[in-house]
Amino acid sequence: DFLTALKEIIPAFGASTDDLKRCRLNGMIYCGERHKHIYQRAMLHVEQVKVSKGSPLLTCLLEGPKGSGKTAIAATVGIDSDFPFVKIVSAESMLGLSESSKCARIVKVFEDAYKSQLSIIVLDDIERLLEYFPIGPRFSNLISQTLLVLLKKHPPEGKNMLVIGTTSEFDFLDSAGICHAFSVTYHVPPLAKEDATKVLEHLNVFIKEDVDAAAEALQGLTLKQLYLVVEMAAQGSTGGSSEAIYSGQQKIDIDHFYDILGDVVPIRR
Amino acid sequence: DFLTALKEIIPAFGASTDDLKRCRLNGMIYCGERHKHIYQRAMLHVEQVKVSKGSPLLTCLLEGPKGSGKTAIAATVGIDSDFPFVKIVSAESMLGLSESSKCARIVKVFEDAYKSQLSIIVLDDIERLLEYFPIGPRFSNLISQTLLVLLKKHPPEGKNMLVIGTTSEFDFLDSAGICHAFSVTYHVPPLAKEDATKVLEHLNVFIKEDVDAAAEALQGLTLKQLYLVVEMAAQGSTGGSSEAIYSGQQKIDIDHFYDILGDVVPIRR
Amino acid sequence: DFLTALKEIIPAFGASTDDLKRCRLNGMIYCGERHKHIYQRAMLHVEQVKVSKGSPLLTCLLEGPKGSGKTAIAATVGIDSDFPFVKIVSAESMLGLSESSKCARIVKVFEDAYKSQLSIIVLDDIERLLEYFPIGPRFSNLISQTLLVLLKKHPPEGKNMLVIGTTSEFDFLDSAGICHAFSVTYHVPPLAKEDATKVLEHLNVFIKEDVDAAAEALQGLTLKQLYLVVEMAAQGSTGGSSEAIYSGQQKIDIDHFYDILGDVVPIRR
Amino acid sequence: DFLTALKEIIPAFGASTDDLKRCRLNGMIYCGERHKHIYQRAMLHVEQVKVSKGSPLLTCLLEGPKGSGKTAIAATVGIDSDFPFVKIVSAESMLGLSESSKCARIVKVFEDAYKSQLSIIVLDDIERLLEYFPIGPRFSNLISQTLLVLLKKHPPEGKNMLVIGTTSEFDFLDSAGICHAFSVTYHVPPLAKEDATKVLEHLNVFIKEDVDAAAEALQGLTLKQLYLVVEMAAQGSTGGSSEAIYSGQQKIDIDHFYDILGDVVPIRR
Amino acid sequence: DFLTALKEIIPAFGASTDDLKRCRLNGMIYCGERHKHIYQRAMLHVEQVKVSKGSPLLTCLLEGPKGSGKTAIAATVGIDSDFPFVKIVSAESMLGLSESSKCARIVKVFEDAYKSQLSIIVLDDIERLLEYFPIGPRFSNLISQTLLVLLKKHPPEGKNMLVIGTTSEFDFLDSAGICHAFSVTYHVPPLAKEDATKVLEHLNVFIKEDVDAAAEALQGLTLKQLYLVVEMAAQGSTGGSSEAIYSGQQKIDIDHFYDILGDVVPIRR
Amino acid sequence: DFLTALKEIIPAFGASTDDLKRCRLNGMIYCGERHKHIYQRAMLHVEQVKVSKGSPLLTCLLEGPKGSGKTAIAATVGIDSDFPFVKIVSAESMLGLSESSKCARIVKVFEDAYKSQLSIIVLDDIERLLEYFPIGPRFSNLISQTLLVLLKKHPPEGKNMLVIGTTSEFDFLDSAGICHAFSVTYHVPPLAKEDATKVLEHLNVFIKEDVDAAAEALQGLTLKQLYLVVEMAAQGSTGGSSEAIYSGQQKIDIDHFYDILGDVVPIRR
Ligand SMILES: Nc1ncnc2c1ncn2[C@@H]1O[C@H](COP(=O)(O)OP(=O)(O)OP(=O)(O)O)[C@@H](O)[C@H]1O
Ligand SMILES: Nc1ncnc2c1ncn2[C@@H]1O[C@H](COP(=O)(O)OP(=O)(O)OP(=O)(O)O)[C@@H](O)[C@H]1O
Ligand SMILES: Nc1ncnc2c1ncn2[C@@H]1O[C@H](COP(=O)(O)OP(=O)(O)OP(=O)(O)O)[C@@H](O)[C@H]1O
Ligand SMILES: Nc1ncnc2c1ncn2[C@@H]1O[C@H](COP(=O)(O)OP(=O)(O)OP(=O)(O)O)[C@@H](O)[C@H]1O
Ligand SMILES: Nc1ncnc2c1ncn2[C@@H]1O[C@H](COP(=O)(O)OP(=O)(O)OP(=O)(O)O)[C@@H](O)[C@H]1O
Ligand SMILES: Nc1ncnc2c1ncn2[C@@H]1O[C@H](COP(=O)(O)OP(=O)(O)OP(=O)(O)O)[C@@H](O)[C@H]1O
Ligand SMILES: [Mg+2]
Ligand SMILES: [Mg+2]
Ligand SMILES: [Mg+2]
Ligand SMILES: [Mg+2]
Ligand SMILES: [Mg+2]
Ligand SMILES: [Mg+2]
Known part of the structure; x- marks a missing residue:
């Protein structure tokens, strides 16, 4: 299987x-x-x-x-x-x-x-x-x-x-x-929105309410890019928060996530 | 001769x-x-x-x-x-x-x-x-x-x-x-429909009723491509059925055949 | 910080x-x-x-x-x-x-x-x-x-x-x-006017009244070009005045500055 | 001379x-x-x-x-x-x-x-x-x-x-x-019709009545191509007749000649 | 200075x-x-x-x-x-x-x-x-x-x-x-007419009345070309007069000068 | 001189x-x-x-x-x-x-x-x-x-x-x-008609009446081409007459000259 x-x-x-x-x-x-x-x-x-x-x-x-x-x-x-x-x-x-x-x-x-x-x-x-x-x-x-x-x-x-x-x-x-x-x-295609949703659910780094918006923003990017953006965003705007996020204690701030994505976006073009 | x-x-x-x-x-x-x-x-x-x-x-x-x-x-x-x-x-x-x-x-x-x-x-x-x-x-x-x-x-x-x-x-x-x-x-041309028919009859891997439709689908492909598609289709959708087909015990499922052909089609362009 | x-x-x-x-x-x-x-x-x-x-x-x-x-x-x-x-x-x-x-x-x-x-x-x-x-x-x-x-x-x-x-x-x-x-x-962009102003204020080689005009003239140039033009202008039109200017005893003559800039301008194109 | x-x-x-x-x-x-x-x-x-x-x-x-x-x-x-x-x-x-x-x-x-x-x-x-x-x-x-x-x-x-x-x-x-x-x-030009006629008369491999038609078909080809086509045609459609033709016992069949020429024609283009 | x-x-x-x-x-x-x-x-x-x-x-x-x-x-x-x-x-x-x-x-x-x-x-x-x-x-x-x-x-x-x-x-x-x-x-530009005039006055190889016309004819040429043309013209149409001209005993004939310039002109294009 | x-x-x-x-x-x-x-x-x-x-x-x-x-x-x-x-x-x-x-x-x-x-x-x-x-x-x-x-x-x-x-x-x-x-x-130009005339007169290989026509035909060719065509024409249409022509005993036949020139003309294009 x-x-x-x-x-x-x-x-x-x-x-x-x-x-x-x-x-x-x-x-x-x-x-x-x-x-x-x-x-x-x-x-x-x-x-x-x-x-x-x-x-x-x-x-x-x-x-x-x-x-x-x-x-x-x-x-x-x-x-x-x-x-x-x-x-x-x-x-x-x-x-x-x-x-x-x-x-x-x-x-x-x-x-x-x-x-x-x-x-x-x-x-x-x-x-x-x-x-x-x-x-x-x-x-x-x-x-x-x-x-x-x-x-x-x-x-x-x-x-x-x-x-x-x-x-x-x-x-x-x-x-x-x-x-x-x-x-x-x-x-082998880039991620469709529903694919991104599946992956984000699996990663479990956003609060439930943000998953849909985040997946929307990520659609058209590839798996590797998704992992990169999530990891960067997990740092938090002042650094150091990633451990808390991966251990599930904290969630990624969606605005900081957008901010990071904006910098990385050129790679989408 | x-x-x-x-x-x-x-x-x-x-x-x-x-x-x-x-x-x-x-x-x-x-x-x-x-x-x-x-x-x-x-x-x-x-x-x-x-x-x-x-x-x-x-x-x-x-x-x-x-x-x-x-x-x-x-x-x-x-x-x-x-x-x-x-x-x-x-x-x-x-x-x-x-x-x-x-x-x-x-x-x-x-x-x-x-x-x-x-x-x-x-x-x-x-x-x-x-x-x-x-x-x-x-x-x-x-x-x-x-x-x-x-x-x-x-x-x-x-x-x-x-x-x-x-x-x-x-x-x-x-x-x-x-x-x-x-x-x-x-x-040396690719196969016309009647050529494909001859070859499929010779191979004897389809039920008689399917030969014409299969030949139609294969026309314009070459001999080598025909052999490839037939062999892939003979695997069956879950694998392992090719022996049964080549020994004549089973025939290729025409829908699975179309499915396979769909993947291989780009090579036609 | x-x-x-x-x-x-x-x-x-x-x-x-x-x-x-x-x-x-x-x-x-x-x-x-x-x-x-x-x-x-x-x-x-x-x-x-x-x-x-x-x-x-x-x-x-x-x-x-x-x-x-x-x-x-x-x-x-x-x-x-x-x-x-x-x-x-x-x-x-x-x-x-x-x-x-x-x-x-x-x-x-x-x-x-x-x-x-x-x-x-x-x-x-x-x-x-x-x-x-x-x-x-x-x-x-x-x-x-x-x-x-x-x-x-x-x-x-x-x-x-x-x-x-x-x-x-x-x-x-x-x-x-x-x-x-x-x-x-x-x-990494060239200097906007307000950026140039900040740098000129820091360098302190113009009289206050000239800073704005000089920054205006420098906008669109890069940091390195700004330093070059300022250094050339600090020589004065007959040479030798740079020490006085960097020590703060004298200020750059804005007209001489324009003159120098005119020669260097082609590098802007 | x-x-x-x-x-x-x-x-x-x-x-x-x-x-x-x-x-x-x-x-x-x-x-x-x-x-x-x-x-x-x-x-x-x-x-x-x-x-x-x-x-x-x-x-x-x-x-x-x-x-x-x-x-x-x-x-x-x-x-x-x-x-x-x-x-x-x-x-x-x-x-x-x-x-x-x-x-x-x-x-x-x-x-x-x-x-x-x-x-x-x-x-x-x-x-x-x-x-x-x-x-x-x-x-x-x-x-x-x-x-x-x-x-x-x-x-x-x-x-x-x-x-x-x-x-x-x-x-x-x-x-x-x-x-x-x-x-x-x-x-040095390819053969005009009258040139081809001369050469075919010299070779004497067609019956008199066919020489003109054959020459017409050959015009625009070169000497070497003429020799090639004639030799191929001399084989006959089932092979083996060339000796009889060169010894004069038999003549080239004009239809077989046209057939051969059809294959060779692309070299004319 | x-x-x-x-x-x-x-x-x-x-x-x-x-x-x-x-x-x-x-x-x-x-x-x-x-x-x-x-x-x-x-x-x-x-x-x-x-x-x-x-x-x-x-x-x-x-x-x-x-x-x-x-x-x-x-x-x-x-x-x-x-x-x-x-x-x-x-x-x-x-x-x-x-x-x-x-x-x-x-x-x-x-x-x-x-x-x-x-x-x-x-x-x-x-x-x-x-x-x-x-x-x-x-x-x-x-x-x-x-x-x-x-x-x-x-x-x-x-x-x-x-x-x-x-x-x-x-x-x-x-x-x-x-x-x-x-x-x-x-x-570094070619010579403007007034520049050519200055140089010709310095060289002193034309009679005063011809300097202006000669400078006019030379404008747009470069320093090196001016020197070349003057030297060629100084030879005179039959050769040998250059010493007399450089020592000031003789002046360049303006018509011969034009003649020479006509040959050299292509280098201007 | x-x-x-x-x-x-x-x-x-x-x-x-x-x-x-x-x-x-x-x-x-x-x-x-x-x-x-x-x-x-x-x-x-x-x-x-x-x-x-x-x-x-x-x-x-x-x-x-x-x-x-x-x-x-x-x-x-x-x-x-x-x-x-x-x-x-x-x-x-x-x-x-x-x-x-x-x-x-x-x-x-x-x-x-x-x-x-x-x-x-x-x-x-x-x-x-x-x-x-x-x-x-x-x-x-x-x-x-x-x-x-x-x-x-x-x-x-x-x-x-x-x-x-x-x-x-x-x-x-x-x-x-x-x-x-x-x-x-x-x-250095090709020959003008009058130049060709001078050269032909010097060579003295045509009868006087033909010189003008020959020069006309040669104009636009170069010196070397003139020499080549004249030499070829001097051979005569059956060969061997060149000695007689150069020794002055015979003159070049103008029609044969035109004939030769016709072959050489492509080099003019
Ligand atoms: N179902 C999956 N299929 C493929 N990769 C997956 C899957 N699930 C997770 N991944 C991860 O996604 C990443 C895919 O990256 P991979 O290097 O395979 O991409 P690629 O297409 O080869 O990229 P590149 O063109 O840069 O070589 C890997 O790190 C892999 O571990
Ligand atoms: N009558 C036939 N003529 C040619 N090949 C045939 C014939 N019948 C069956 N075949 C098989 O078809 C295949 C034709 O493939 P082949 O390698 O000759 O193609 P090809 O045109 O040389 O391809 P490629 O351009 O890839 O080299 C062979 O495996 C051959 O055994
Ligand atoms: N905040 C700053 N950021 C960058 N450079 C600064 C800053 N403040 C001052 N500088 C000075 O500005 C200059 C910038 O030049 P630098 O060589 O870094 O430019 P560059 O973009 O690498 O140019 P190049 O494309 O020619 O390599 C340096 O001399 C540096 O010391
Ligand atoms: N009068 C002829 N002139 C030239 N070739 C002749 C003549 N009569 C018969 N032939 C034969 O025609 C053939 C001409 O072929 P040849 O190799 O000279 O052609 P080519 O123009 O050099 O071809 P390629 O461009 O392929 O080298 C020769 O085999 C020659 O024996
Ligand atoms: N004021 C001047 N400035 C420059 N050259 C002068 C001046 N006065 C006289 N000359 C003479 O003019 C000539 C200028 O030639 P020079 O070789 O410098 O030209 P260039 O621009 O380097 O030419 P090139 O492109 O061929 O190298 C020199 O022989 C120099 O002696
Ligand atoms: N007044 C002349 N000037 C030049 N060449 C002359 C003159 N009179 C006769 N000739 C002859 O004309 C010929 C000119 O050929 P020459 O090789 O000089 O031409 P070229 O322009 O150098 O040709 P190429 O471009 O093929 O080198 C020579 O054989 C020369 O002896
Ligand atoms: Mg890879
Ligand atoms: Mg092959
Ligand atoms: Mg750098
Ligand atoms: Mg050859
Ligand atoms: Mg130089
Ligand atoms: Mg030469």
Whole structure:
């Protein structure tokens, strides 16, 4: 069940998933139907990969605004799959490497995975892996070509693989034909008002009467932004009140909350 | 005969064709007149190469959307030719090589082929060989020049060669004058409704009453996409039903099929 | 209290802050409500970082015209934080280094900071760190990617970090998506007339009757420009009078002041 | 006489011309007045070079669509000149070389030629020598500059040289000012209907009644394309009939011919 | 006093100024109020640097058409300052150096200057230092970044510095934000008619009646152009008369002067 | 006197001028007033350089269509100057050198010249020295910067220098600001009808009645083109008649002349 999966983080029977677990800094809570649907479909892909003969390689892409929960979902699928090989490929583990060293690293992860009967590879923040910069635009064609080949290359006979990509630069990847290189694409949306309400109820930092107004103000922001604003607001206008708020002794002052939101709002545009 | 050729994979009397056989993961079935025509014409080119004096080098290009069957057709022609030298050149076997090493490899394949009286070289996914990226666009001019020269260079006296290229980036290759470097170009289309019907009948995973509706929904997709959607749908909405479906004990639920198709549809655009 | 903080530079109990202190060549004086607000918010972030669990990395950007006081504010926050690790990363300390050496240096600063439970890193003049040049535009994508990764990478468990960036090229950073990589952005404005009045009163170099006219003429300029014009005007039209003026024995001649301002005005456009 | 020259390939008294002879895979036949005129003018240039004092270097360019006969004409002039030094410079003999190695090779050919009192150098497919790619466009400026200098540099005193260039990318060479670097330019056209008729009569593969219709269908194509289509059609729709047709026992079926032409037609566009 | 300064070149008590003196090939004469004003302001900056505490680095830019006198003014200020360290940085002393070696040289000059309590650095022809070429445009971003950092970096405590830049490519520097990196910018204009009159009277090469007409014809040209045209005209139409003219025995023929000017005029456009 | 200078090539008392003499393959004849005027002015510059004190470096540019006579004029001035150092810098002597080696060579020539009291350097075909290619456009900024510096750098005290540049790419050089780097620019035009008449009369290869018509047909072409067409026409339509024509025994057939011109005309466009 999805919700259970979200609440208690089950120890994986498969690969070591420490890296993956650190991708869910704020845990996993229910935050709307779309997120739930994506998780469920991804778990169906996990099932498909287990039994497929005609498609030894299945690839899916999670795209959506920054902080919408893409990496956390991908990590959760990897953890819940119990596959013997689950690995996340991210730019932060390749800081300072040259383009060709990055390629070599990525290829190595795939080659290691090919040795496992079932494997999942998470390509996190593909735009960052590609060294994408919107002005120009700039990007590494070397890494792009490597990914495009790996997203098509069949694993050896008898080995099946699921690749989950994440990106917040859908337009670039789309116009570059990289989306097309994935079998399926899922859009991970920002929060709708009812989603924000659910999350605020879960956090329990506002008095009941303020939840609706706060959720209204937060709609259109992403999960990560919500957590940030709440944490800033919890400080109080003179600092130091956050402990009292998280322990439930105090509630966030809605006006101070608006004030903070006003500063953070530009990130919404 | 084409259909026989498609059904039973005849052991080649010529070159070892293991690489080529792995290009036909879903086997070869009848899927419409155009595919058949292209296969037949390509086999005529095989005949022509055997006897030609004035054209020691014959080159043809298969172009069409991703998954339409280009590589599978090229591989089948290679296998059925029984030529002593048949080789596929693809980006996946050159992962991580520099531009100039790739050139050297490609040239080496041609030089090896020149030693054989009759040879076929498949240049698979030319855009990938060229390291093409649509933004910019980027591509390797070094490899482009190498291919342009090889597509024109006569084999040594008494040696004849057929080159079959495949690409899903016709517009790029055309505007780059690479199509023009091939003697003939064939368009490998996506599935028309009647083609999809044939394939679904062959797969036998829907109840008879649903085949027409399913084929209608699949039209315009390619062979590879059809196989993917069917396999995903065969999982059932709660997973695990695919074995029952492929063994014929159960049929795919058409509503679940539509549901899955809805997720995959963006790949159609 | 903000004003006290500005007037007397309190010895830091935390990291050695010599570098930071040299960023406030003209000291810190009261120069309007916006500057005060930014300082206060930044100090709230300092508090938040001390206690946060869900956001081990907090990032904020100060943007505004050249000389508006960004670096001085960032430095003051660093000094006032009393964090054990406070470091400013600026282009002037990396003069003559290659792109990759600069990356290595920047990464090193972050890695050093990760060892500290609480740390502040000031990324001063981000456009200069990125080797930005508006014609082209040119910039280092290598350094950009490094910063983009570092602005997202979580410090190790139990370590919290505040990153303060400054820039006078907001439009570039914004269109490049770098602003978006910061949690919050604050605009540091040029001087409004009442701000200029406050500063001139503090400097006490005009006779009372001239302060209003001088402030009017200076409005829209930045703090740094104000200091420059005043210093030039203090020379007098024949030179040598500045000592008398700063010691209070003499006042600046308003006409000479206008004259000087006329020469400097182009920098306003 | 031109026609004689075309029919029997006279052994050259001058340089070894094996390379050149291999450029005329389909022999030389009469195919229209323009081709004849170009050959004659080029032979006049050969005469001029023999006696010139004021122009020790004469350069002419043959431009026209792919397969129109440029290389074959240039080769024939080289062969018929009986000059002691005749050499063809083509990209295929420099496969895999770096830009600078190519330059060195080209310069070497010129230097060798300078030692000969009379010499002819054929620069075949100049666009390929320049590594020209229309997208971008890309090309080697290093090689371009080398050619531009060599096309202007006087041979040493007492040595005279004729350079014949060929290209199917006239527009590029023209806009690049390379055409201008040649003293004279000749356009080698595709086949007019009456030219095609002459060639088909010579080949004698159609019944008399079909020649006119076939020629009509072929007009606007080039010599090389005509040979290709005829050879493909000679296979017959089921393969294997070409021997009978070339030996004159059978004629090409005009409907099958149209069918084949339909496939090849895109190359006309 | 400005005029005295211009007439007799006073031996510097400060740094060796041989390099600077060679920048005033035609000496320094009175040529209009604007030139005088710029000189005076620059000397005020010299005074300011001597006493400043809040602005240890003062930077000013002289911009104007080629030959208007920028370098000569900058050199004169350097000479007249009597500072212990005065140095001109120009492209001609770095001919053949790589971009990075040029950077190293420039940085070295600044580091040497930082050791001196008072220093002046003339950055002559900044566009040339930046390897600026208007087509593209091309320029060295490496050197640009180096200059941008150096124009902002504070000298060590207790050391004060004046940087004078010159450029005839104001538009480029302005759009590149380099002008903005200077505290003040002065425009050095071409000659107005009355300026030209003054200079011609000083040169005394025309009969009194022609001075006005000649000045009229020269207006809008720069100092350097005036000197060139006068020197060419002094040759006389058959050559050899210049000695007689400079010694005052003869005067320039106004018609020959117009004739010469007509040839040189294009440089005015 | 100009005409004498043109007819008999006087042995130079100065530098060895073999290189220069080889630039006048067709000798020097009278071909119109403009050419004569340019030669005379250039010789005045030679005089000026001999005596100048205020302008130790004089630079002039000859620009005009290909073959108009620029190099021949520059060479003649160099020869007639009798300066101890006269050198031509051309791309053909630097074939195969890298950009930086070319720079080094050019700088070396100037440094050698600086040792001579009087020197002339001819920068022939500046666009070729700059490796200019109109598509892009491409060019060497390294060499451009080197030339721009050398065209401004004063020779050491007591040494005077004349630099003569030639170019057929005036528009490029102008928009690149290189023309502006020369003191004076002279346009070397194609032939006007009366100029062509003079030259044809001198050559004496037409019967008197044809000279006018031939000159009319040649107008707008350049000297070099005239020589080429005449030489080609002298061959006669069947070849071999040129000796008879140059020895005066025969005249060129005007119709054959028109015929040839028709082929060459495209070079006029
Ligand atoms: N149901 C949920 N799905 C996803 N994330 C959740 C959910 N519930 C809580 N979270 C929390 O929300 C945050 C989502 O952030 P995450 O890093 O996954 O976003 P992202 O889309 O990958 O952002 P970015 O584009 O910046 O990489 C995580 O800290 C995660 O712990
Ligand atoms: N008649 C057929 N022709 C071609 N392919 C067929 C046919 N019947 C079944 N197939 C199967 O359809 C699939 C076609 O995929 P294939 O890889 O050839 O497509 P493609 O056009 O090369 O795609 P891509 O552009 O992605 O390389 C193969 O798995 C093949 O086994
Ligand atoms: N309240 C204040 N806030 C900021 N700066 C102040 C204040 N009071 C005085 N100052 C002085 O104003 C100057 C501001 O310059 P600062 O270098 O901080 O500007 P900046 O915005 O970083 O400029 P740049 O964009 O050029 O880097 C400093 O010299 C500082 O000492
Ligand atoms: N009169 C002729 N002139 C030229 N070629 C002829 C003639 N008669 C027959 N041919 C044949 O026609 C073919 C012309 O092809 P050729 O390679 O010369 O064309 P091309 O213009 O150089 O083509 P490309 O642009 O592809 O290099 C040759 O095989 C040649 O043998
Ligand atoms: N009052 C004056 N101010 C400046 N230059 C003068 C003055 N009087 C005479 N000159 C002479 O005028 C010439 C000015 O040339 P200078 O090289 O300074 O011009 P520039 O603006 O630097 O030109 P460029 O842009 O080409 O570098 C010098 O030779 C100098 O000796
Ligand atoms: N009066 C003249 N002036 C110049 N050239 C002349 C004159 N009389 C005859 N000639 C001849 O005309 C030819 C001019 O060619 P030249 O190489 O000088 O032209 P160019 O303008 O330098 O051409 P390009 O732009 O191709 O370098 C030379 O061969 C020269 O001998
Ligand atoms: Mg993420
Ligand atoms: Mg394929
Ligand atoms: Mg700052
Ligand atoms: Mg050819
Ligand atoms: Mg100057
Ligand atoms: Mg020339």
